[in-house]
Amino acid sequence: MDVSELIDGLNDKQREAVAAPLQNMLVLAGAGSGKTRVLVHRIAWLMQVEHASPYSIFAVTFTNKAAKEMRSRVEETIKSSVGGMWIGTFHGLSHRILRAHYRDANLPEAFQILDTDDQVRMIRRLLKAMNIDEKKWPAKQIAWYISARKDEGTRPKDIQAYDINEQLLLKVYTAYQEACDRAGLVDFAEILLRCFELLQQHPTLLRHYQQRFRYMLVDEFQDTNSIQYQWLKLLAGTENTMMIVGDDDQSIYGWRGAKIENITRFVGDFNAETIRLEQNYRSTATILKASNALIENNAERMGKSLWTEGSEGEPISVYAAFNELDESRFVASKIRSWLNAGNKLDHSAILYRNNAQSRVLEEALLQEGLKYRIYGGMRFFERQEIKDALAYLRLISNRQDDAAFERVINTPARGIGDKTLSHIRDCARNESMPLWYAAKAIVEEKHLSGRAATAISRFVEVVEKLDDSITELELAEQAQLTIEQSGLLAMYQAEKGEKGRARVENLEELISACGQYDLPIDEDFSSPLQGFLAYTSLESGEGQADEHEDAVQMMTLHSAKGLEFPLVFMVGVEEGMFPSQQSHEESGRLEEERRLCYVGMTRAMEKLYISHAESRRLYGQEKHHSPSRFLRELPDDCVEEIRIKTQVSRPAASGRFSPSVTHAVFEDSGYTLGQRVLHAKFGAGTVLNYEGSGAQSRIQVNFDDVGSKWLVTAYARLQAM
Numbered sequence: 001m002d003v004s005e006l007i008d009g010l011n012d013k014q015r016e017a018v019a020a021p022l023q024n025m026l027v028l029a030g031a032g033s034g035k036t037r038v039l040v041h042r043i044a045w046l047m048q049v050e051h052a053s054p055y056s057i058f059a060v061t062f063t064n065k066a067a068k069e070m071r072s073r074v075e076e077t078i079k080s081s082v083g084g085m086w087i088g089t090f091h092g093l094s095h096r097i098l099r100a101h102y103r104d105a106n107l108p109e110a111f112q113i114l115d116t117d118d119q120v121r122m123i124r125r126l127l128k129a130m131n132i133d134e135k136k137w138p139a140k141q142i143a144w145y146i147s148a149r150k151d152e153g154t155r156p157k158d159i160q161a162y163d164i165n166e167q168l169l170l171k172v173y174t175a176y177q178e179a180c181d182r183a184g185l186v187d188f189a190e191i192l193l194r195c196f197e198l199l200q201q202h203p204t205l206l207r208h209y210q211q212r213f214r215y216m217l218v219d220e221f222q223d224t225n226s227i228q229y230q231w232l233k234l235l236a237g238t239e240n241t242m243m244i245v246g247d248d249d250q251s252i253y254g255w256r257g258a259k260i261e262n263i264t265r266f267v268g269d270f271n272a273e274t275i276r277l278e279q280n281y282r283s284t285a286t287i288l289k290a291s292n293a294l295i296e297n298n299a300e301r302m303g304k305s306l307w308t309e310g311s312e313g314e315p316i317s318v319y320a321a322f323n324e325l326d327e328s329r330f331v332a333s334k335i336r337s338w339l340n341a342g343n344k345l346d347h348s349a350i351l352y353r354n355n356a357q358s359r360v361l362e363e364a365l366l367q368e369g370l371k372y373r374i375y376g377g378m379r380f381f382e383r384q385e386i387k388d389a390l391a392y393l394r395l396i397s398n399r400q401d402d403a404a405f406e407r408v409i410n411t412p413a414r415g416i417g418d419k420t421l422s423h424i425r426d427c428a429r430n431e432s433m434p435l436w437y438a439a440k441a442i443v444e445e446k447h448l449s450g451r452a453a454t455a456i457s458r459f460v461e462v463v464e465k466l467d468d469s470i471t472e473l474e475l476a477e478q479a480q481l482t483i484e485q486s487g488l489l490a491m492y493q494a495e496k497g498e499k500g501r502a503r504v505e506n507l508e509e510l511i512s513a514c515g516q517y518d519l520p521i522d523e524d525f526s527s528p529l530q531g532f533l534a535y536t537s538l539e540s541g542e543g544q545a546d547e548h549e550d551a552v553q554m555m556t557l558h559s560a561k562g563l564e565f566p567l568v569f570m571v572g573v574e575e576g577m578f579p580s581q582q583s584h585e586e587s588g589r590l591e592e593e594r595r596l597c598y599v600g601m602t603r604a605m606e607k608l609y610i611s612h613a614e615s616r617r618l619y620g621q622e623k624h625h626s627p628s629r630f631l632r633e634l635p636d637d638c639v640e641e642i643r644i645k646t647q648v649s650r651p652a653a654s655g656r657f658s659p660s661v662t663h664a665v666f667e668d669s670g671y672t673l674g675q676r677v678l679h680a681k682f683g684a685g686t687v688l689n690y691e692g693s694g695a696q697s698r699i700q701v702n703f704d705d706v707g708s709k710w711l712v713t714a715y716a717r718l719q720a721m
C-alpha cells in the first residue's frame with residue numbers, strides 16, 4: 001500500500017510522531033487531540049515502513065475494548081491481519097505471560113484469578129482465624145493495603161513494620177499471600193507483580209521477550225503505577241524503543257497508586273523526544289473552551305493549550321434538579337428527544353461518579369422504554385448466581401481453589417454449618433492443604449458427625465461426578481450440566497418473584513455466553529473451560545449481554561477515559577458527590593477530581609448536559625448538596641441554565657447558580673420576594689425565588705444558617721415570620 005495513506009488525515013505534529021525515526025518518544029497532549037489515533041498509525045507505519053513483524057509489536061491499552069478496537073483499526077489501515085501482535089491491558093498481557101510460564105512463576109497450571117469480592121471474603125476468613133476484630137480492621141481496608149503494597153512492588157519480606165498497626169497488617173498480608181499461593185490464586189495486583197518478578201528472576205525468559213518485542217507502545221501513560229512502570233522498563237531493556245502517549249490533565253488513578261511523575265521520569269530514563277499535539281478534533285469550541293477553563297484551576301500541570309477549527313456548537317446545559325429522580329427523568333426525556341430526532345442511542349452516554357448512582361437512572365430509562373448498557377459496575381459475571389455457577393466450574397477445573405470451595409460448599413444449602421466449616425478450615429491450615437482435600441480427609445478419618453459427613457461426601461461426589469462427565473462435552477453443555485447437577489438451578493427456581501426469575505434467566509444467559517465463546521487460537525489454554533474462566537475474570541462487563549443492540553452507554557467517569565460520544569450527560573455534579581467528600585480531606589485529591597471532571601467533559605463531541613440535584617437519596621440516606629464548585633469554574637458564556645419547564649436565561653447582573661429573580665411577587669404562591677420564613681429543619685430564611693405551579697412548584701429560600709436551597713413548596717411547610 002501507499003505510505004502516504006498512513007499519514008494522510010494527520011496534521012503536521014501527528015505526522016511527525018507517526019513517521020519519527022526509531023527512538024523513544026513521548027506524545028503529550030490534551031483530550032481529543034488524536035493521541036490514540038497517532039498510536040494506531042504508528043503501529044501501521046512500523047509495519048509498512050520499518051517492516052516490523054506483527055510479532056515484534058507490543059501495545060498496552062487501557063481496556064480490553066480499546067485493545068480490540070486498536071487491533072481492528074490497524075488491520076483496516078494496513079488491510080491485513082495482525083494476529084501475532086500483542087495488544088492488551090497491563091493485566092491481560094501479564095496474565096498471558098504468566099500462563100505461558102506458570103511453572104517458572106511457581107503457579108499451578110490451572111491457577112485462577114481472585115476477584116475483589118473473593119479477596120475480601122478470604123481476608124475476612126483469615127481475620128477470624130487469627131482472632132482479629134474485623135470491626136477494628138475491616139477486611140476491605142486490608143485488601144486495599146495489600147493491593148497498594150503490591151502496586152509498589154512490595155512483598156511482606158520488604159516491609160519494616162515499626163508500629164503495632166503495621167505489624168498487624170504485615171501479619172495478615174503474609175498469611176493472605178500464603179493462602180493464595182497454597183490455593184493457586186492470584187489477585188489483580190498479583191498478576192502484574194508476579195509477572196514482573198518472573199521476568200526479573202529468569203534472565204533467559206526476559207531476554208526472549210526483549211528480543212521479541214522490539215516496538216512498545218503505551219496509551220494513557222499518565223495512569224501507570226510504579227510496578228507497571230518498572231515492568232515496562234524491564235521489558236524494554238536497552239535496545240527496544242517505546243512510544244508513550246498521555247495527558248497529565250487526565251491522570252485519574254492517583255488514588256490507586258498511579259503516578260503522573262512517570263511521564264517526566266520516562267523522558268529522563270529513556271532519553272525520549274517529546275512531541276506535543278495541540279489541535280482538538282473531538283469537541284465543539286464551546287465544550288473545549290469550558291474544559292480548558294476548568295482545568296486551568298489546577299496548579300500542578302505540565303501546561304498545554306488546545307484549539308479547534310470546529311464550530312462553536314451549543315452551550316453546555318446545566319440542569320438544577322429537585323432530587324435524583326427528577327434528574328433521571330430529565331436525562332431520560334432528553335435522550336428520548338435525541339432518539340426521536342433520528343439519532344442513535346449508542347451515541348449517547350451517561351457518566352456518573354459512583355456506580356451506585358446508576359440504579360435510578362436505569363429505572364428512568366426503563367420507564368422511557370430506552371435500552372441501556374452498563375460498563376463496569378454490577379457486571380454480568382459479577383452477579384451472585386453467575387459467580388456461584390462459575391465457582392463450581394472453577395472448582396471442577398482446580399480443586400485447590402479455596403475461594404470457589406468456600407463459595408459453593410453450602411450453596412445450595414446442604415446442611416453444612418459454620419462449625420463443620422471451621423473444622424475444615426482448621427484442618428486445612430494445620431496440614432497446609434487446600435480446603436477441598438481437608439474436607440475429604442475429614443470425611444475419610446470419620447472426624448465428623450454422621451450428618452455432616454454425609455453432606456460433605458455428597459458435595460464431593462457432585463463435583464467429582466461433574467468433572468468426570470463434562471470433559472468430553474462442549475463448553476455450553478458443560479455449563480448447563482454444572483448448573484443443573486450442582487442444584488443451583490433448582491435453588492434459584494425455587495426463589496420466588498421477579499428476582500428469582502431474573503437469576504434463572506441469567507444462568508441461561510451464562511450457558512449461551514459459553515456457547516458464543518471462542519477460544520483464542522493464538523493462546524495456550526489447557527481447555528476451553530480454562531480459557532472461558534480467565535475471560536470471565538478479565539473481560540467481564542465489556543460488551544455484555546446484547547452486544548449489537550442500540551443502547552445508551554452508562555458508565556462511571558473513570559471508565560469513560562479515552563472514549564467519545566456525540567451526546568454526554570454528567571450527572572450528580574454536586575459538592576460532596578463530585579468533588580467527592582474524601583477529596584476535601586486529602587491534599588491533591590481535589591485536583592484529581594477536577595481532572596476527572598475534565599475527562600468527563602471532554603468525552604462530549606456535540607452536546608454536553610451537566611446536572612445536579614438539591615437533595616439526593618443514596619446508600620439509603622437523604623443528603624442536601626450545593627452545586628459543585630466545578631460548575632462555577634466554567635465560563636459564563638459557555639453555559640445555559642435549565643429550570644423545570646422554563647428555560648431561564650441568566651440576567652447579566654446576577655451571579656451564576658444563584659437565582660434569576662424575575663417577579664417581585666410570586667403569583668398565586670402566597671409568598672413575596674424577600675419575605676422572611678421559618679423551616680422546621682433549616683431555620684429562618686428569606687424567600688428568593690419561586691417557580692412552577694401547584695404540586696410542581698418550588699421555592700428558593702436563602703436560609704440564614706445553611707444558605708440557599710430550592711424546596712418543593714408542597715413539602716417545605718414554611719411558616720411566615
Ligand code: ATP
Binds near residue numbers: 010247250562564602
Ligand atoms: P483522549 O485524550 O480522550 O484519549 P486522544 O488524544 O486519544 O483523546 P483520539 O481519540 O485519538 O484523541 O482522537 C479524538 C477524535 O479526533 C477521534 O474521533 C479521531 O478520529 C479524531 N481525529 C484525530 N486526529 C484527527 C485528524 N488529524 N483529522 C481528523 N480527525 C482526527
Ligand code: MG
Binds near residue numbers: 035037219562
Ligand atoms: Mg486516547
